[in-house]
Each structure stands twice: as structure tokens, then as C-alpha cells.
Amino acid sequence: MKRIAVLTSGGDAPGMNAAVRAVVERSLHHGIEVVGAYYGFKGLYEGDFRPLDVATCSHALRRGGTFLYSARFPEFKEPEIQEKAIEQMKAHGIDALVVVGGDGSFTGALKLTQKGFPAIGIPGTIDNDIAGTEYTIGFDTAVNVALDAIDKITDTASSHNRTFIVEVMGRHAGDMASWIGVAAGADAIVIPEEAYDLKAIAETIAANRRAGKDHSLIVLAEGVMTAAQFRKEYEAVSGDDVRDVTLSHIQRGGNPTVRDRVFASLMGAKAVDLLLEGQAGIFLGLKNEQLATFDIVETLTKEKHQVRRDLYELNQGLSAK
Numbered sequence: 001m002k003r004i005a006v007l008t009s010g011g012d013a014p015g016m017n018a019a020v021r022a023v024v025e026r027s028l029h030h031g032i033e034v035v036g037a038y039y040g041f042k043g044l045y046e047g048d049f050r051p052l053d054v055a056t057c058s059h060a061l062r063r064g065g066t067f068l069y070s071a072r073f074p075e076f077k078e079p080e081i082q083e084k085a086i087e088q089m090k091a092h093g094i095d096a097l098v099v100v101g102g103d104g105s106f107t108g109a110l111k112l113t114q115k116g117f118p119a120i121g122i123p124g125t126i127d128n129d130i131a132g133t134e135y136t137i138g139f140d141t142a143v144n145v146a147l148d149a150i151d152k153i154t155d156t157a158s159s160h161n162r163t164f165i166v167e168v169m170g171r172h173a174g175d176m177a178s179w180i181g182v183a184a185g186a187d188a189i190v191i192p193e194e195a196y197d198l199k200a201i202a203e204t205i206a207a208n209r210r211a212g213k214d215h216s217l218i219v220l221a222e223g224v225m226t227a228a229q230f231r232k233e234y235e236a237v238s239g240d241d242v243r244d245v246t247l248s249h250i251q252r253g254g255n256p257t258v259r260d261r262v263f264a265s266l267m268g269a270k271a272v273d274l275l276l277e278g279q280a281g282i283f284l285g286l287k288n289e290q291l292a293t294f295d296i297v298e299t300l301t302k303e304k305h306q307v308r309r310d311l312y313e314l315n316q317g318l319s320a321k
């Protein structure tokens with residue numbers, strides 16, 4: 001193993017840079033060269049490889065976003081494009097690839113694995129929606145950023161005794177909404193994995209108001225519908241005058257939290273160690289809070305990500321009177 005490539009792909013996530021930095025530092029420690037494929041799989045296909053070293057990574061650990069840039073490159077679904085990317089890597093003397101990204105990016109890594117090119121995945125997405133692993137890099141920062149915004153919304157909500165619907169990201173998964181909802185003390189969490197009942201939500205909110213709560217909060221996962229649509233439905237049933245807020249891409253910004261930096265560092269270093277041991281076709285993640293490896297093909301083709309139902313139930317148990 002003389003030279004490896006690393007890329008970031010899909011939606012950027014705080015802590016991606018920390019993972020790249022760990023891949024670079026660990027590789028240098030072992031005398032391996034590292035190049036960054038800029039703009040995700042697009043850069044791989046176009047051969048946009050640039051050397052990475054201590055200088056290029058100096059501020060990586062603490063910065064959000066991705067300094068390797070990212071791109072949505074749907075063309076990578078085509079086998080000829082994947083083959084061209086492998087040719088590019090071989091032509092540039094690249095022996096293995098580390099992919100930092102979400103489930104879409106992992107499918108890209110899976111395709112390269114199935115074509116025989118050694119690849120290792122590091123989960124980097126704010127959505128926490130990858131099969132197998134209980135954690136993805138960026139999730140912790142994103143939920144904390146959202147919580148900070150909701151704390152601010154709560155100041156004005158309580159001043160006017162208002163109900164707010166706050167739409168959070170998460171694509172098709174309800175993980176962000178569940179964690180944020182519990183942490184913010186939401187009256188209701190609405191996620192794609194669970195059916196919702198507008199009348200029951202309105203009754204919960206009314207009961208909490210009678211019990212003395214001076215504001216109300218519904219945390220809505222974007223995978224259900226938009227906050228504006230939900231507001232219309234909810235106002236029709238409850239008769240309340242509510243406000244809706246969509247936090248949107250604010251949730252993808254900010255310096256990564258300690259948790260995201262630490263796990264990104266652990267995973268980046270481990271990815272290099274595994275490649276040196278001759279392992280590939282796997283991705284890293286967390287199981288019971290410990291670093292774990294998952295077979296890319298087995299996990300992505302056979303398992304589905306599961307939201308933590310206990311958090312949803314906990315919130316119902318706390319909010320419903």
C-alpha cells in the first residue's frame with residue numbers, strides 16, 4: 001500500500017474534515033501517501049486528485065463543511081462511469097479508497113467493492129440513516145445546532161404563548177427529529193416511521209397548556225411533509241394560530257462537537273489501519289458505543305436503518321397527559 005485516496009460525498013456533515021485529517025495523519029505516520037479526490041465521485045471520475053499533507057489539514061479538525069468539497073453526481077450509478085473511476089485511480093497509482101459519506105455514497109463504495117477495488121466507508125451524514133451503525137459523523141453537531149435554534153424559538157414562543165412547528169432535516173429518517181424532540185421537550189414528534197394523529201396532538205398540547213406550560217412545540221421530520229403543509233393540517237384540526245419554521249441547511253453548519261471530532265478521528269485512523277491489514281469492502285460505525293466494522297455488501301443489501309423507537313415512546317410518555 002503506497003498511495004490511498006479519500007473523498008467526501010453527498011451532503012456535507014460537520015466532522016467530515018476531522019475524518020479526512022485522521023486518514024491523512026495516520027497514513028503519513030505509516031509512510032503512505034494520501035490524495036484527496038475533490039468533489040466526491042465526480043473528482044474520482046475526472047481524476048481530480050490533489051496531494052494531502054499536514055499543511056492542507058491544519059484547520060480540518062475544527063471546521064464544519066468539507067474542504068475536499070462535495071457533489072451530487074448521479075452519473076456514478078452507471079457502471080461505465082464506475083469503471084472509468086477505477087481506471088483513473090489505477091492510472092494515478094492509487095491502491096485503495098476511503099469514502100466519507102452517507103448511504104448514497106456508501107452505495108458508490110459498494111459498487112467499487114463489487115468491481116474488486118478496495119474501498120472502506122466512514123459514515124458522514126447528519127441524517128444518521130445508515131444501516132448497521134448507530135451513529136454517523138455530523139449527527140451530533142446537527143442535532144445540537146437545531147436544539148440551539150429551538151431554544152431561541154422557545155423564548156418567543158413562550159412570550160406569546162404560541163405553538164411552533166419546527167421542521168428538521170433527516171431525509172427519510174426520523175432520527176434527527178426524535179433526538180431533537182426529546183432534548184427540546186417537544187409536545188409531539190412527527191416522524192416518517194410512526195403514524196400521527198392530529199387530534200391527539202392537539203389534545204396533548206391543550207392539556208399541557210391547562211397544566212401550565214406557556215408554549216408548545218411540534219418537531220416535524222422533513223421526511224413526513226413540509227412545516228407549512230403540516231401547519232395547514234394542524235390549524236384546521238386544532239383551530240390554533242401556529243407558526244412554522246424550517247431550520248433547513250443551518251443544521252449542516254457549525255464547528256463539529258467533541259463527539260463528532262473524536263469518532264471521526266477514531267474512524268479515520270482505523271480505516272487506514274484496516275487497509276494496511278489488507279481489509280476492504282467494509283465500513284466503520286458504532287455498535288454499543290464501540291467502534292465496529294460492517295461488511296458493505298452484506299449490510300447495505302440486507303439491512304435497513306432502524307430509528308430508535310424508545311426515544312419516540314419516551315417523548316410520548318413525557319408529553320401526553
Ligand code: ADP
Binds near residue numbers: 010011071075076104
Ligand atoms: P449521501 O451519501 O449523503 O446519502 P447522496 O444520496 O446524494 O448522498 O449520494 C452521494 C453520491 O453517491 C451521489 O451523488 C452519487 O455520486 C453516489 N451514489 C448514490 N447512489 C448511488 C448508487 N446507487 N450507485 C452508485 N453511486 C451512487
Ligand code: F6P
Binds near residue numbers: 169171222
Ligand atoms: O443528507 C443530508 C441532507 O442535509 C438531508 O438531511 C437533506 O434532506 C438533504 O441533505 C438536503 O440536500 P441538499 O443539500 O442537496 O438540498
